[in-house]
Amino acid sequence: MAIKPARNTTSVTTSYGEPYDALVLDAILRQSLVTVRTLGQRGMRVAALETSSYKLIPTFSSRWCQHSFIAPNYSQSDAPFVEYLKLLLQNNAARMLFTSSDGTLEILRAHRAEFEPLTRLAIGNEAALKIATNKDQTLEIAHRLGLGVPEGVTLSSRAEVKEALKIIGLPAVVKPNESWLWGEQHGVRLTCALVATPDEAYQAVEQLTLDGGSVLFQKFLTGRREAMSFLYANGEMYARFAQWAKRTQPQLGGTSVYRKSIAIPDDIGSQAERLIREINLDGYSEVEFRRDAAGKPYLMEINPRLSASVEVAVRAGVDFPYLIYQWAMGERIDRISSYRTDKWMRFLEGDMMTTLQALREQGRPGVTDAREALLGFWGSFFVPCNYDYVDIHDLVPAWVAAQNLAYRWRLNRKEKLARRDK
Incomplete structure (x- = not known):
């Protein structure tokens, strides 16, 4: 598998083979940009990585991002992502690895024994x-x-909602017990839901337990x-x-x-x-x-x-x-x-x-x-x-973030128009 830098005209790239002080995963996230900036301002060599899911990535445009990498998406299977990251670390040494998302955290946990000989893991x-x-x-x-x-009960299926409603009442909050869950064919990040009616409660529990796992039904x-x-x-x-x-x-x-x-x-x-x-x-x-x-x-x-x-x-x-x-x-x-x-x-x-x-x-x-x-x-x-x-010493990421917002807005509008025309 070839390791290539991201094709982002605003990123600052360096030649391969030079070690990085840190490789920051989940580059699309705001905390990853903060990490690149604060380490870069201290004179460290920092690279960033994101998956192919995203088009415009503010972190890649930071003046402190020495190199940017695009890895395979891990939402369907983590194997291509793990292979890519291992090859990257073998060919381009990074002293340590930052993670900022539930997905990459779970991958590093699952493959800790494979990554620890290659770098330090910040987990x-x-x-x-x-x-x-x-x-x-x-x-x-x-x-x-x-x-x-919070007062609450643990549920694993829609069938248990009726009893939960008797105990907790409404409104209530339905939370996944674990935020990242690997299903049979994909990984998914789960988020909580506020439910105000019995129908909403049944729907939320059913949706959050589709891939197995359990949820907490808690008092609001x-x-x-x-x-x-x-x-x-x-x-x-x-x-x-x-x-x-x-x-x-x-x-x-x-x-x-x-x-x-x-x-x-x-x-x-x-x-x-x-x-x-x-x-x-x-x-x-x-x-x-x-x-x-x-x-x-x-x-x-x-x-x-x-x-x-x-x-x-x-x-x-x-x-x-x-x-x-x-x-x-x-x-x-x-x-x-x-x-x-x-x-x-x-x-x-x-x-x-x-x-x-x-x-x-x-x-x-x-x-x-x-x-x-x-x-x-x-x-x-x-x-x-x-x-x-926004950082007066590193303004380009703010512009890229604005472009990213405009791009997602246009894409969302096109999808809505396409659904309306069906």
């Missing part, structure tokens, strides 16, 4: 990952530690969404960071699109740290909480890979990608004792989408009032804020 130990990627196991340990756990909570991020290694906590996601896309359980660095809350700060220490989850992790109407925090999940919201931490003074690099390479890890609070970060595309969603879904549980949604969206332009993709 936690397998025993801890097995717990962190399974919500049932995570919540069981959290409950034992005294953390708030309406309070703030907050998260704690950590860099933990060798029994010591090297960095702690807290953020509040004011808006997410989609509005329930989605990625944060308007978030702020906050002082570490006394309750979730200590709770999240106890959980990470109990599981012994080394490396980077993000622990998500949702508060109820009275302000009590409940654990949602642990994210054991680099998360989409990480740039707000970097801008506030906690350079998690570099800390991850130090940890994975076995170097001395910097200790971060403080950071800047009240730093806002905004993903404009996602904020536009969640505002439009709010306007379309008025009256549903958890959906912001139309007037409040519009005032919040437009008012945010008058708040000092950093924007995802």
Whole structure:
């Protein structure tokens, strides 16, 4: 299999054979761009990789991206992707490997023994990952530690929904027990769903259990969404960071699109740290909480890979990608004792989408009032804020991201017109 660089006229390429300090997978994701930038600004040689699923990739256009690679898509089978990545690492040495998605995390876990002789993997130990990627196991340990756990039941089929409705009621949240699942012929990333009627509950459970696995049917909570991020290694906590996601896309359980660095809350700060220490989850992790109407925090999940919201931490003074690099390479890890609070970060595309969603879904549980949604969206332009993709020292990725949005909008419009004309 030939290894070729991405055909992206704005990417900075170098000759083959020279070792890279880091290879960043999942280049389409915002956190991957942040990783390339922060390591590149420190003088490191960084390459990035994405699959053939995407046309325009902002990370490839960064001035700090030394080389870009396009690998086979792994959604149907991971074998071509694994073969490609192994050949790439054999022919173009990279000291360590970053992952930012559930899909590539699962691939690296499954093939750890094949990749570890070739490079350092920036993922936690397998025993801890097995717990962190399974919500049932995570919540069981959290409950034992005294953390708030949402009222819920575990379901494996549509037939169990009726009993769940009696116990939990509506509205409710249906969550996959594991975010990435390999079916018989493909891999799929599963996301949670808010259900307000029995029909929606049956449909959501049926859809999320099509490829096997189980779901959590949980009580719907309406309070703030907050998260704690950590860099933990060798029994010591090297960095702690807290953020509040004011808006997410989609509005329930989605990625944060308007978030702020906050002082570490006394309750979730200590709770999240106890959980990470109990599981012994080394490396980077993000622990998500949702508060109820009275302000009590409940654990949602642990994210054991680099998360989409990480740039707000970097801008506030906690350079998690570099800390991850130090940890994975076995170097001395910097200790971060403080950071800047009240730093806002905004993903404009996602904020536009969640505002439009709010306007379309008025009256549903958890959906912001139309007037409040519009005032919040437009008012945010008058708040000092950093924007995802935008860096005055590296502006091209923001332009490519805008092109990518326009391309996807045109493609979506063509598909809608084609369906209408049938």
